[in-house]
Amino acid sequence: MKYLMLIYGNEDVWNSLAPADLDALIGEVDAFNEALRESGELIGVEGLIQRPRSVRMVRDVVVVTDGPYLEAKEFVGSYFAVDVDDEQRALEIARSYPGVRYGGGLEVWPLMERGGEL
Amino acid sequence: MTPDDRVEDVLRSLAPQVLGVLVHRYGDFARCEDAVQEALIAAADAWPRTGVPENPLGWLTTVAARRYVDMVRADSARERRERAVFDATPPDALVAPAPDEEPVRDDLLELLFLCCHPGLAASSQLALTLRAVGGLTTAEIATACLVPEKTMGQRISRAKQRLREVGARFEPPPEHEYGQRLQVVLHVLYLMFNEGYSTSAGAELRRADLTRPALHLVRRLHERLPKSGEIAGLLALMLLTEARSQARTGPDGTLVPLAGQDRSRWDAVAIAEGVDLITRTLATRPLGPYQVQAAIAAVHDEASSIETTDWPQILALYEVLERLAPNPVVTLNRAVAVGMVRGPHAGLALIGELESGVLAGSHRLLAVRAHLLEQAGDRVAAAATFQEAARMAGSRPEQRFLLRRATANRTA
DSSP states (O other): OEEEEEEEEEHHHHHHSOHHHHHHHHHHHHHHHHHHHHTTOEEEEEEOOSOOEEEEEETTEEEEEEOGGGGSSEEEEEEEEEEOSSHHHHHHHHHTOGGGGGSOEEEEEEOOOBOOOO | OOHHHHHHHHHHHHHHHHHHHHHHHHOOHHHHHHHHHHHHHHHHHHHHHHOOOSSHHHHHHHHHHHHHHHHHHHSTTHHHHHHHHHHHSOGGGGSOOOTTTSOOOOOHHHHHHHHTOTTSOHHHHHHHIIIIITOOOHHHHHHHHTSOHHHHHHHHHHHHHHHHHTTOOSSOOOHHHHHHHHHHHHHHHHHHHHHHHHBOOTTOSOOHHHHHHHHHHHHHHHHHOTTOHHHHHHHHHHHHHHTTGGGGBOTTSOBOOGGGOOGGGSOHHHHHHHHHHHHHHHHHSOOOHHHHHHHHHHHHHHOSSSTTSOHHHHHHHHHHHHHHSOOHHHHHHHHHHHHHHHOHHHHHHHHHTTTTSTTTTOHHHHHHHHHHHHHTTOHHHHHHHHHHHHHHOSSHHHHHHHHHHHHHHHHO
């Protein structure tokens, strides 16, 4: 089963980290990604650049603007996707994500792909 | 059958034999497996042009053995390893054998036991089986499982490493474990088939690249162990399920449920084979869950329509299955049969028992509930429940199907 993990960041929290802590965290996240890659469960991982665009219908026109999310305290900072045997494993991975300890959070979304017979 | 298909078939059936010969000769499963893969790729490249050689097994074994020695040479501990290989190799094995001298080993079962080792995660068992026994390339397995090739390559190499760590050996499991280990093998083949049959990513509802090797492997297992009732049962189940596959997809790629399928498109030859096999097996072998599932599939396949289906017999079979292998999904299926035999309210009552279990909130439970509500004439509740089921559905074709039924109930 495949899961998309959305990792929420929070500028206030990141900026409050001491340089040594930040380095430690980056190291931990690298190791976390590497372990998932080695186990053959990692589908992909990317950070997101904080300049999202919002595309919406305003009356009859499709309008593109800067994302409304930039004003929010929390934003999606990165994501990774895994292919694992069950949801329990997905949650275990999510719980062990190093960034969680520093605030922010992580959402676990099952990806639609395979269904049983009706 | 095109020449390419023929080559592919030959390669798939020979892959486990070549691997067996090599592992027996050299012992190092991981490296032998890599060598066999390279030999298969070389053959897939050459044979469509040159034709299949007279002794394809000898050809593949010779090429794979050469690749193996190349790999060992390339290793950093070159000399030491070379000597070890040389010492471990009987002198006559260093010369490529004459075509008629290569002993035809069949190590299919030992290979399956190894790939389906209980120390591996289910997804790894599946991947390793497809590669080492099914003869698929890493890229093909990645495509079939819908993950990037890199992910799959890593998963396979991790699985091989794990086999080394747990000390898995290339030999049949001890007698007291045999039955249990065979169950794992059958389960992996069942998963492989199921994955292929019900996967519905993109436009495809069904992936022949998984159902075909699964069916092929179970057939070969059945040839080796014809007395096993459960292997025969699994083979019959796959035949009887695969027989309906053409009718399961509509012209626009949508899912066509059993009730709406054009039964003239079912594969009569496969049905005849499956029915014959399961009938003989049920009469002569101890009963098991795969046999009962095959029997249920046979009852469906023999009916000319949903209405003329022998639902009391299906219900009785689900009751047997639930006793043999209790499982909420079986109970859910029994609820559909109960609905057909005793009416929708009896089915709904049975479903009530599942509401507190692992299926609570799953789209399958919701879909069955909605279906029974529809039959009971409660259109409003049926529409809402189909809508909820669609929201939880795991695949797009299923989601569309459920949404359509929600709409149909709203407008009725």
